[in-house]
Amino acid sequence: MTDEIITNQPTESSLDVIQETMDGFLAAADVRAVYGEPIQHDDTTIIPTAEILSALAFGIGSGSGNGVGTDQNPDKPWQGTGGGGGGGGRVLSRPVAIVVASPEGVRVEPVIDITKIALAGLTALGFMVGMMFRMSSRSRSLPDIED
Amino acid sequence: MSVIETEIRSGEARQVGNFQLTPLTRVLKVKTPGNHAGFIWNRPKAVIVRTLDGKEQVLPVTDVTRMAIWLMLAGGLLGAIMIRILFRNRQLSSKQE
Numbered sequence: 427m428t429d430e431i432i433t434n435q436p437t438e439s440s441l442d443v444i445q446e447t448m449d450g451f452l453a454a455a456d457v458r459a460v461y462g463e464p465i466q467h468d469d470t471t472i473i474p475t476a477e478i479l480s481a482l483a484f485g486i487g488s489g490s491g492n493g494v495g496t497d498q499n500p501d502k503p504w505q506g507t508g509g510g511g512g513g514g515g516r517v518l519s520r521p522v523a524i525v526v527a528s529p530e531g532v533r534v535e536p537v538i539d540i541t542k543i544a545l546a547g548l549t550a551l552g553f554m555v556g557m558m559f560r561m562s563s564r565s566r567s568l569p570d571i572e573d
Numbered sequence: 574m575s576v577i578e579t580e581i582r583s584g585e586a587r588q589v590g591n592f593q594l595t596p597l598t599r600v601l602k603v604k605t606p607g608n609h610a611g612f613i614w615n616r617p618k619a620v621i622v623r624t625l626d627g628k629e630q631v632l633p634v635t636d637v638t639r640m641a642i643w644l645m646l647a648g649g650l651l652g653a654i655m656i657r658i659l660f661r662n663r664q665l666s667s668k669q670e
Binding site: 457 | 582583584585587589590591592594596597598600602605609610611612613614615616617620622630632633634635636637638641642645646648649650652653654656657660661
């Protein structure tokens with residue numbers, strides 16, 4: 427009986443899946459992902475632009491083992507291999523501006539997301555109101571030493 | 574290979590009417606050693622406009638939403654700090670009286 431350890435290589439299909447995923451991930455860095463296809467309307471052409479945020483993480487692992495016999499078959503050596511992997515990722519896209527090309531010229535019009543700005547404004551207001559409550563409650567709760 | 578990379582990429586020029594538009598993007602790439610994780614932030618930077626008579630103009634693409642959000646958050650933090658300083662000063666002056 428030999429004691430060699432068989433290393434389990436990732437199968438070709440799993441490598442293909444990883445390669446495809448990586449290709450898709452790297453495609454987020456392409457210029458074509460940011461600038462959309464031109465939209466023609468009469469004399470005017472509109473090109474939408476967006477920012478892309480892409481995050482990806484994955485891991486694969488494999489292992490093997492062998493040994494001599496079990497309780498049922500003490501003389502029969504056993505050997506086993508296994509492998510697995512997992513990963514996750516997310517792609518976020520948000521419109522930033524539109525490029526408008528007309529016979530008069532080319533201009534860039536910003537896309538303003540009022541909802542996000544309002545949420546940020548509410549968060550900022552929350553900071554200030556929270557600090558006001560904190561300071562006013564502190565001034566009421568702490569008596570002077572003379573008292 | 575560096576862990577953090579930034580680069581400015583230019584795309585294919587497109588002929589739109591009398592103008593030739595060349596898009597530019599700014600890419601931030603973060604990779605972990607071993608290439609098991611990564612992050613890409615790709616955003617428009619500018620558009621280079623070339624007219625038929627050879628004039629070139631660079632139109633920057635400004636993200637107004639992001640600027641407004643950061644301004645709001647910075648204003649909120651500053652406001653909170655100001656409120657804290659004002660309350661402290663008022664407490665100190667009332668104690669002295």
